[in-house]
Amino acid sequence: NAGVTQTPKFQVLKTGQSMTLQCAQDMNHNSMYWYRQDPGMGLRLIYYSASEGTTDKGEVPNGYNVSRLNKREFSLRLESAAPSQTSVYFCASSGMGGRSGNTIYFGEGSWLTVV
């Protein structure tokens, strides 16, 4: 029972480099999310996708792009990494979103350092 799988788990980038974080879920969920977690800030939403083919900005979208490739996969791209993007990134998914009490399930996180 894999749930939400994200890769890579650890990555070090140089300023200006690009990279893509991959995420896949096997729970047939409609909604998928990317969050970042910073010390003392809790989790903040970067982008979300309510269904295949749709994406929307969250609280902190600047410097990121996303692609909902199909129902299973939702990738996050950093086009030109900056030190301020050093963070732990979490992908998550939900059947109908939290509005009806449905649980949001999280991946194990990707630790990204930009030097």
Next chain:
Amino acid sequence: GNSVTQMEGPVTLSEEAFLTINCTYTATGYPSLFWYVQYPGEGLQLLLKATKADDKGSNKGFEATYRKETTSFHLEKGSVQVSDSAVYFCALSDQGSQGNLIFGKGTKLSVKP
């Protein structure tokens, strides 16, 4: 806008002590409320949830009651164990953005034997 405020940590307790982590929220409408737990080096796991006023969520000895009159969802456990050491996040569902969760900043709990 919607927001969640939870008590600052870290919280350090001895094994078998009583735990309370306070959480209050600001929201329009009737959000669902959640507690998530994050063990070191891991992702977030749902601990418990409540979807309407006066509901009590419970799991693994933890409890929280959805109090609309005080806009609170405090987490309690009667007797903590070393294995409960983790970061605890209170969250509410943001009905305006497809159910995205609004998180508090987290409370780190350390339980000493």
